[in-house]
Every structure is written in structure tokens, then in C-alpha cells.
Amino acid sequence: DVQLQALGEARCSRGSLRLSCAVSGITFDDYAMSWIRQVPGKEREVVSCTSKSDGSTYYADSVKGRFTISSDSNTENEVFLQMNSLKPEDTAVYYCAAHAVFCTLQISEYDYWGLGTLVTVSS
Numbered sequence: 001d002v003q004l005q006a007l008g009e010a011r012c013s014r015g016s017l018r019l020s021c022a023v024s025g026i027t028f029d030d031y032a033m034s035w036i037r038q039v040p041g042k043e044r045e046v047v048s049c050t051s052k053s054d055g056s057t058y059y060a061d062s063v064k065g066r067f068t069i070s071s072d073s074n075t076e077n078e079v080f081l082q083m084n085s086l087k088p089e090d091t092a093v094y095y096c097a098a099h100a101v102f103c104t105l106q107i108s109e110y111d112y113w114g115l116g117t118l119v120t121v122s123s
Helices: none
Strands: 003-006 010-012 017-024 031-038 045-050 057-059 067-072 078-083 092-100 117-121
Touching: 003 092, 017 031, 017 092, 017 117, 031 067, 031 078, 045 067, 045 078, 057 067
Parallel strands: 010 117
Antiparallel strands: 003 017, 017 078, 031 045, 031 092, 045 057, 067 078, 092 117
16 A cells, blocks of 8 residues: 655645655655645645666756655655745645656646645744
8 A cells, every 4th residue: 555644744844844655565765756736726736856776866947946755664654844044935735646757747647645734934
């Protein structure tokens, strides 16, 4: 049974926040892991992705220099998103998601999804 389990709701006033997602039921290193967010009324967008297969890392322009994705497959299969210098426009539901092997920006191609974590950034 595949599970991607992220933390619950998080609120902050700008500053920093770290999201984590525990993954089970898949061979972690065989999947590219992404953080995808959705603002109400808008389409989901890939914020960041990391793939161990080709060593690639992707960041959306809107978060470059502020967000950092990382993963840990040594102890627990987890993927993290360190979010610094948060802005109100970062307010969204954040999902962790897995895609076989390589990163993709095509939302429909993701194989597994977590339930989503609401991040609210107040001004």
C-alpha cells in the first residue's frame, strides 16, 4: 500500500517553514519526488522536484532562492521542502507527489500523491 504522508496544517507570518513527507510502499530511490501546490481557484503547479536517478533538481521561478528540496532515504524515506522568506502569495495547499524515475511538470503524470498540507502565510 503506497502512502505519502505530509504534516498537517501550518501557519506562519512570513519567516520560514519546513514541510516533510514520509513515503512508504514504493522503492523511494526509483521515484522523483515533488512538492506541488495549489492556490484556490488555480491549477496545481510543481514548486520543486528532485530525482536521484539523474540527479536533477527543479524549482519554479517563483520560489528559486527561497525554497530548498531535499530527501532522506538512509533512515526514513522522506522528502522535505525548506521554505524561507515566505510571502503571502505562497499560501496554498502543498502536496508531495511521486513520479517514476524523472521529474515532470505534467501534473497528470504523477503516480502517487499525499493528501496535502495547508500553508497559510499572513502579511
